[in-house]
Each structure stands twice: as structure tokens, then as C-alpha cells.
Amino acid sequence: MRFLFVGAGAVGGYFGGRLLEKGADVAFLVRERRKRQLQERGLSIRSIHGDFHTKPKVITAGEKAEPFDCIVLSVKAYHLDTVLDSITPYVDERTTILPLLNGMAHMEALFERFGRERVLGGLCFIESTLNDQGEVEQYSPRHDMVFGEWDGRMSERVKSLLHEMEGANMQARASDHIVQEMWNKYVFIATFSGMTALMRTTVGGVTASPFGKELFRRLLNEVVSVARSIEPSLSEEMEEKIWRVIEVQGPEMKSSLSRDIEKGLPTETDHLHGYLIRNAPADLDLPLLKTVYSHVKAYEADREKTLTR
Numbered sequence: 001m002r003f004l005f006v007g008a009g010a011v012g013g014y015f016g017g018r019l020l021e022k023g024a025d026v027a028f029l030v031r032e033r034r035k036r037q038l039q040e041r042g043l044s045i046r047s048i049h050g051d052f053h054t055k056p057k058v059i060t061a062g063e064k065a066e067p068f069d070c071i072v073l074s075v076k077a078y079h080l081d082t083v084l085d086s087i088t089p090y091v092d093e094r095t096t097i098l099p100l101l102n103g104m105a106h107m108e109a110l111f112e113r114f115g116r117e118r119v120l121g122g123l124c125f126i127e128s129t130l131n132d133q134g135e136v137e138q139y140s141p142r143h144d145m146v147f148g149e150w151d152g153r154m155s156e157r158v159k160s161l162l163h164e165m166e167g168a169n170m171q172a173r174a175s176d177h178i179v180q181e182m183w184n185k186y187v188f189i190a191t192f193s194g195m196t197a198l199m200r201t202t203v204g205g206v207t208a209s210p211f212g213k214e215l216f217r218r219l220l221n222e223v224v225s226v227a228r229s230i231e232p233s234l235s236e237e238m239e240e241k242i243w244r245v246i247e248v249q250g251p252e253m254k255s256s257l258s259r260d261i262e263k264g265l266p267t268e269t270d271h272l273h274g275y276l277i278r279n280a281p282a283d284l285d286l287p288l289l290k291t292v293y294s295h296v297k298a299y300e301a302d303r304e305k306t307l308t309r
Ligand SMILES: NC(=O)C1=CN([C@@H]2O[C@H](COP(=O)(O)OP(=O)(O)OC[C@H]3O[C@@H](n4cnc5c(N)ncnc54)[C@H](OP(=O)(O)O)[C@@H]3O)[C@@H](O)[C@H]2O)C=CC1
Pocket: 006, 007, 008, 009, 010, 011, 012, 029, 030, 031, 032, 033, 034, 074, 075, 076, 077, 079, 082, 083, 086, 100, 101, 102, 124, 125, 126, 127, 128, 129, 130, 256, 268
């Protein structure tokens, strides 16, 4: 199976690298600067699960290549529009598109562009980042990728993807309820990234602060209320289950959105928090979610001003 990972960042670089390590056929679609970096220094993973270094195959948008069997999307949400155009030449009837982005809004764009039958649901649970040398640093015990058909079928393509990933130094799992799992992850990350970004600290820093735990729980409650208004099939127990997941995170854990703020980069708050607010019923009171969103948007506006000065 030929894989194309779109973006060789924290997530794509990690999972694409792990598949290369096991001998899979993987190429990365990257932009010029990252291409030069990967050609000069190679792809390096520094991880609690073991380091790995390789010289990967890289292509840039527009370069000639046969369509791929599986295109894994691992870019930030605000790069998705450009990426949809870039991958179109590499998609044909054999291609499966597997997005690993946090959130849900990208699914609508993918279904619209490529048709539902081309796209799997997907998510990952991993804490990783690119350091200033362009190496992937990976910290969390979990390095999980989950994917599945939108209707829950255990299809042949899901089985063969799983087969390709077997034996790689990562946890790959097929899900027969990927919609619920993606929402669970979305609710988790909207809450987790929201609180850690708002308070500019780790999960342990939030919960040790005077009202941190209480605010965390209230934000979770708001996010679950919106999620269940958008997707009524979501289970009633999800709030309790996600709270338990938040509670067992290591105290040093941070979100990729917080790391982006620390690095002075744009964030996915429009995709994560903005999407929920835009799609919430008008009478739902969302004071904490709106505080998170306004806070991160204010950071983004200041960042823009500094860049244009
Ligand atoms: N990091 C984490 O711990 C986790 C992240 N996620 C989610 O995974 C997704 C990806 O995040 P993450 O890997 O952290 O992000 P990164 O910013 O680390 O990586 C994204 C990569 O995409 C590349 N890119 C951007 N535009 C293009 C383009 N047009 N063509 C090719 N490559 C492009 C960027 O390359 P460059 O700018 O160098 O050109 C960058 O290296 C997000 O939705 C995030 O929320 C989910 C779970 C955990």
C-alpha cells in the first residue's frame, strides 16, 4: 500500500515515520522549506517509545506522482483549503483519505470535495511537537491512531489499513463507532486546549489553581451541551467519561494549541471553539467557551498586528 502523509509535522512526521520504520511505502507531501529541511537533515523522531531517523521520500504540490492508496491528512485546520487542492491530483478511485485533524468541521469539507465514499473518519491521541531543528518530539505514553468507516462497517479497506500498520511502533485501531469517537476526542480537546490556553499552563497547573478544576468541569459541560445539540446521537454518559480522561492526564500534559501559542503561531481555535459557538443553539449560555474563544482570538489579533508592523 502506498501512503502519502500530507504535512510532516508533529503528527504526520510521527506516524509516517513509524510506518517507514516498519518498512511501509510512505511519501510526504510538504512545502518547500520543509522539503529542504528533510532532504538536508532527514526525518528524526525523538520519542519516549524510541528514536528513529530516516531520509524520507518527499514531494511538493504539483509534482508528478501516481495516485496513492491512502492519503493521511496531518496539517492544521487553517491549512486545509490549500491542501484539498494540492492532493486532488493524487486521488483516484483506489484512494482512501484518512484525516487525523482534531475537530469535526473538516469532515464536511472533505465529504464535499471528494465524496463520502473516499473518506474515513479518523483521529489520533498523541502529544508531539516539532522542535526548532524540525525534529519530531513525542512525549505521551499514548501514540494511538484510530480510524473507521462513517457507517461503522468493518470494510476491506479498513482491514487492509490495519494490516499495513500492524507491527509498527504505534497503536493503530479500527473503530466501528468512529463518529462517536471523533466527537469524544473533539469535546476532550476543545475543553482541554481551551483551559490550558486560557490559563497558559499544563493540565496540572490548571487543576492546582484555586478554581481550576471547577472551571474545567464547567467548560466541559458547556462543550458537551453544544456537541449534543449538534449531534443528538452522542451518549449521555460522554461528559462523565471525558472528565475521567481529563483527570488521568499526566500533570505536565499540554495541548498542541497551547504549544502553538507558546511558539507565537496561529491556532486552530476557529476550527475547535469557533465552530462549536457558530453551531450552538442561540439560547445556549456559553460563558466559558466564549471566554476561551475570545481570549485566543485576541492573542491571534495581537500576533497579526506584530507581524504587520
Ligand atoms: N501535535 C499533537 O500533539 C496533536 C495534534 N493533533 C492534530 O493534528 C493536526 C496536525 O497537527 P500537528 O501535526 O501538531 O501540526 P504541525 O504544525 O506540527 O504540522 C503540520 C504540518 O503541516 C504542514 N503544512 C501546512 N500546509 C501545508 C501544505 N499546503 N502542504 C504540505 N504541508 C503543509 C506544515 O509544514 P510547514 O509549515 O513547515 O510548511 C507543518 O509541518 C491538527 O489538527 C492538530 O490539532 C491531534 C492530536 C495531537
